[in-house]
Amino acid sequence: MLGRFRRRLGAYYERLLQRELDGPDRAPTHVAVIQDGNRRYARRKGEAATAGHRAGAETTERVLEWCQDVGVSELTLYAFSTENFNRPPDERAALFDLLCEKLREFADADRVHENDVCIRALGDVERLPERVQEAIEYAESRTAQYDRFVLNVALAYGGRNELLTAARSVAGDVERGDLDPDDIDVEAIERRLYERPVRDVDLIIRTGGDERTSNFLPWHANGNEAAVYFCTPHWPAFSRADFLRAVRTYEHRExxxxxxxxxxxxxxxxxxxxxxxxxxxxxxxxxxxxxxxxxxxxxxxxxxxxxxxxxxxxxxxxxxxxxxxx
CATH class of the missing domain: 1.20.58 (Methane Monooxygenase Hydroxylase; Chain G, domain 1)
Incomplete structure (x- = not known):
């Protein structure tokens, strides 16, 4: 009885939050999410870390739908950082297996194709195992023709490394005489960050209780003075109400x-x-x-x-x- 009451109260609160939003024309265009807390969520339940990652993957699917509901056009998920290579080999292997499974599952999902979702990977993907690279290539090729919604998956990603790579590319072009130093501008840097344009980040969401942005998309988030929303739920427990509160925080700041x-x-x-x-x-x-x-x-x-x-x-x-x- 109490559980049903809580569900009804939660549903009412979600509707209230939804009504408080300004509408799709005022929603953040690009939301970036640091999905923190999968392992802690699993430990609290007495389960292995892999169970937490799998539960987090289910949250990811829901967040994709919530973004489309409120009018977000681009979503970037911090799925695997360069620091994650330091995790135990068995945990990394399970993560890589899950990434392969979900990338292929997303690429074949009817809802992805019905909503014209373009899937892209950001990061130093060449450091990833071959099976993960093949799954990335499959997902990108299956959805390359779409542009209504963009889903970026940050893999083997590090913001400093991203900027360092772009700076080295610019320096190399200048040294070869292919680029005049006076012609170095914002566009020159952005062309060297990704093969396809990434929108400026409007809102960063971090779950799990930590209040830091962890080297995530520094060029596109810091340069755009993105709003940041920190919340305590671990990623698998992140709810639609949490998401709507994050969007409301962005709109209030705007x-x-x-x-x-x-x-x-x-x-x-x-x-x-x-x-x-x-x-x-x-x-x-x-x-x-x-x-x-x-x-x-x-x-x-x-x-x-x-x-x-x-x-x-x-x-x-x-x-x-x-x-x-x-």
Whole structure:
């Protein structure tokens, strides 16, 4: 009886969280997940580490669906880091077997093809066993034609190594005379990170209780000032409510940042001088119209005096600003 009540309460809470979100047009475009806690989850249940990894793989499938439900277009999963090569051989072997199984299973799944999911691997995949490389090639080739949703699986991945490899490539091109140092820009680096473009990361989620980003996608996350959501559930126990809270955290930060930008812009315009208030009105109006309806009333708080909706008429009178005291 108590279990059924908890399930009903949980379902109600999920619906409440869903209603609080702004909608697909405001959702993060690219979510990156550090799937921490598989082994601790298994230990708490008195099971082997491999059981925790397998339970985590089931969570991964659910998160893919949740991302599509809220309007996310790209998901990156930190599946195997360069540091994971230091784990015991039997645990690594079981992980590699599970990766092979899931990559092939995903590549053949009807839901992947129905939703045009493109599967890609990020990282130094040549360090992986041949059977894993073959599974990666299979999954990528089976889904290469899709572009509606991108699922990146970070394997043998390390952010520092990624940047170091790109830097070495740039240095080599400069030394050979193929690249002028003055032509080194953001695009030059990004072309050397991955064969196909990766969107800037909007939101990083880390499960398991640790509050660090573990060298994950530094170029695309730190450079974009991605929001970060840390939560305590181990990855296999990560729920839809946890996911929705993470998206809500991102949206709250974006709302705050939009208001801050508006305050700065409007304060700057007013500081320039009263005659520029007409332009300020136009800027404020465009900003306010771009907000969700629930935020428009609060946006009035950021408007400088004379820019509110009741003061938008009569721009000038007898060569003087209409809002200037007579």
């Amino acid at each position: 709302r705050s940042w939009r208001r801050t930008r508006a305050r700065r812009a409007l304060a700057l315009l007013k500081a320039v001088g009263e005659p520029e208030l007409a332009e300020a009105r136009a800027v404020f109006s465009r900003f306010r119209d771009s907000l969700p309806k629930t935020e428009r009333a609060g946006a009035l708080d950021v408007a400088p005096e004379g820019v509110g909706p009741n003061r938008v008429a009569n721009d000038h009178r007898d060569g003087r600003d209409a809002d200037r005291p007579e």
